[in-house]
Amino acid sequence: MDWMNTPEIWISLLTLTVLEIVLGIDNIVFISILAGKLPLDKQKKARQLGLALAMITRVLLLLSLSFIMKLTNPLFNIGQWINVTNASLLEQMALSGRDLILIIGGLFLIYKSTHEIHQKLEGEPEHQSKHKPHSFTSTIIQILILDIVFSLDSVITAVGMAEHIEVMIAAVIIAVAVMMVSAGAISNFVNQHPTVKILALSFLLLIGVSLLAEGFEQHIPKGYIYFAMAFSVLVEMLNLKMKNKHSKTLQLRNTPHSNNLQ
DSSP: OGGGGOHHHHHHHHHHHHHHHHHHHHHHHHHHHHHTTSOHHHHHHHHHHHHHHHHHHHHHHHTTHHHHHHTTSEEEEHHHHTTOOOHHHHHHTEEEHHHHHHHHHHHHHHHHHHHHHHHHHHOOOHHHHTSOOOOHHHHHHHHHHHHHHHHHHHHHHHHHHOSOHHHHHHHHHHHHHHHHHHHHHHHHHHHHOHHHHHHHHHHHHHHHHHHHHHHTTOOOOHHHHHHHHHHHHHHHHHHHHHHHHHHHHHHHHHSOOHHHHO
């Protein structure tokens, strides 16, 4: 336990915790959207259970680093099936276990976000509106699937940032604890503002595309994605503030002034 007395360890713990929280924001948004389909009395339980599963998944992956490293070994090469001769292109078309997880997760995110956006904009057809509400079990299963995908990205970041497994696990636990505290506020804010919900779904669509590209070895710098998301959130916050100010102005105009009447 001598590593606890090293300042560099605490700096790496703080840095890694912040990164884990940033990487977990999309996870919170996705969990909030899925949990929002459940009855009100089950939404908090679904969010807490979903984040707890995310923490367990991350810790288990960290404890099996040798397995994670094996996931980067190529399983097969699509280029060999279609007789690609270019060496660099042939190398990019080699798929590993990690690539397959990212591709499947990216496709799942693209499908779910597109489906949710379609429902929000077009509404549900009459023959579907009478279906039974989403079950708690199916919601948790969907959350678990995405937890695995997001956890893989989180664990790979942790491995690159810290050398001690204890630091990685501590950062994950602290980050998930922070997300559990803030999940309710984020979920309520997203559900109360339809435009924010569409924006959040658009972020998930963007993340799905980036996961799909990453699976095919087309690396998109995370900084570009996070900058685009932060800029969009800033614009939306200004839009909400102006909308709120406009609604207050209309209320004042429509309120009768007794002094003027007299």
